[in-house]
Amino acid sequence: ADKGINIGSERQTAVSDTVGTLAAGTLLKAGDDVTARKLLAGLQVTNPPNTLTLRFSYTGATPEQSRARAEALANAYLAHRKARTEESIENMAGGYRAQLKPLEEKRDQLEEQAGVGAADDVTSARANIIVSISELSRKISELKALDTTPGYLNKKPVAPTSPTGAGLPLLLGLGGVVGLALGLLLSWVRLVFDPAVRSDRELVRSLGAPLLGTLPRERAAGAGMLAIGRGGSRL
Secondary structure (H helix, E strand, O other): HHHHOOOOHHHHHHOHHHHHHHHHHHHHOOOOOHHHHHHHHHHEEEEEOOOOOEEEEOOOOOHHHHHHHHHHHHHHHHHHHHHHHHHHHHHHHHHHHHHHHHHHHHHHHHHHHOOOOOOOHHHHHHHHHHHHHHHHHHHHHHHHOOOOOOOOOOOOOOOOOOOOOOOHHHHHHHHHHHHHHHHHHHHHHHHHHOOOOHHHHHHHHHHHHOOOOOEEEEEOOOOOOOOOOOOOOOO
């Protein structure tokens, strides 16, 4: 039976609104008033590789809240899966019973006709109907005998002792690395696309000609004007 399970589909069912609504109803009875949408927002359901297991984890305001909500959601999923399986079995059994009723009526009619000196075709038809009735009855019995256990919890949910995920030191380190990388990227972009010349070497490289002289800035000038024709100026 496990080979027929589509674990991807089961995972989608576990995070469905139906499961969320069932779990929210259970939590409300325990004093935790939360909507199904908000409840599902903190849920994460994963499937470990090469298994038919679903792992429920929950992010809540407190460790106890996380534990209680994860347990409620897992139990709601199992309850929904059980109800869905039982409904499917009942629908199939109902279809077989619908086929069975006219056959039983026909069998009763033929039994009234059967007796001493009954025609062979009546006897043969009655025998065929009895075989069909037996086959349908067997299928109904097999459906009733099916195990509808939806699954079970491998581990009882426990409250986490510490937050999961990246800690503060790791986040700070990652932030520093990302900031450094962005700074280097912006510096390279400015170097490539900014046409301003920032050194004599850049000017020589850009013009492909030697530099003959420079005009110094006047230190006392607040506006940064170039000093031309004054003492100490160079050409």
